[in-house]
Amino acid sequence: MAVAWQEAAIVAIAAETPRVRRFTLAPRHPFVFRAGQHVDVRLTAPDGYQAQRSYSIGSRPDESGRFDLLIEHLEDGEVSGFFAEVAAVGDTIELRGPIGAFTWETGQGGPLLLVGGGSGVVPLLAMLRHRAHAAPEVPALLVYSARVPEEVIARAELLRRDAEEPHFGLMLNLTRVPGGRRLDAARMSEALGRLGAPAHCFVCGSNRFVSAATDLLIDAGVPAGRIRTERFGG
Template sequence: MANVWQEATIVGIAPETPRVKRFRLALGRPMPFRAGQHVDVRLTAPDGYRAQRSYSIASPPADPTTIDLMIERLDDGEVSGFFDAVAQVGDAIELRGPIGAFAWEPAMGGPLLLVAGGSGVVPLLSMLRHRAGATPDVPALLLYSARTAADVVARDELLARAAAEPAFSLDLVLTREPSGRRLDAARIAEALARLGDPAHAFVCGSNRFAGAAADLLVDAGIPAARIRTERFGE
């Protein structure tokens, strides 16, 4: 059913960062999905013009009737511009899914290394939330690169999880804060020293970020077969 469009209704909108909003969608029919997958969203203008984009699901797969999307406002973005400035609770949109093999399930186990750049953290949030509810003893570390602390999506939740969940570690890489630095080999080494040898590594971010991060993981000795990447345009 991933290729079949369905109608969903916006039932909640909340800011996550200055550029990202969370949209809770009630689905017209249940859509079982795996943590990490995405959906296509299609908007149709009154004149028939259509625009379509893909967005990762942020919520865990416990409830197949409701999903959360976290949508970043992009300059000149048709679909993201609609969600940022026009969309309201009660609006109906079209979506189809779930889509993609970038996914983690509890049976896969861990340790789990998650590497995110910017809004690429969204599918990894779904994995972390699913892990916390199903297998909280699986070791997991999120290495998350963002411009500033204000740009960290779900920052309060992630900090709370890091404080409350013994098997979860959070490493924020803030590139534009004073004394900030980019993700590099030393930061990867520090993360691996805390986590141990990961059974699975998931990397999500822009094309440039995902490629560079995956190369760093391979250089650190993680077999390429354990690394899965999800990329989006610059």
């Protein structure tokens, strides 16, 4: 059965990074999702022209009926441009979802290795927030690649979790700072050495990032059947 479109109100907006804003949405109808899923958003112009994009949910599942989208403003992006420059609290948008099988639930256990590039970290954040709330004993490690510290989504939260949560670890790869480097075999080996053999790997980011990270995992001996991927294109 096709997922129906519905209206959702924007109830809060906050800056996450210079290019990413967090939008809290309240759908008109009941909305239950799993950590890692996404929604389709559709905008309709007065002349009837429509633009549609998919965005991952960044918040953990709860009973509020609300959820967060973390939307990066892309140059010439029709939908992301609306959210960056036009959208305001009180506006309504159309969405459908939740969609997707790129999900983690507490019953799946761990250890859990999450590998994200840029805004591809968003569904992984939902998984980490769900884990911290419902199963903090599950070992988890996030390997997160971004260009500079200012572009690290949820940076303060992730650093706090790394410092305070005994079963969570964070490995940041900053690619455009002095001494920075891209995710490579040595870095992946270090991650696996810290976490141990993962029961589940989730990789999300651009096509190039996901392909490279998946190859690194397989080359390091992680069975392909344990690796789940989500690609944002580009």
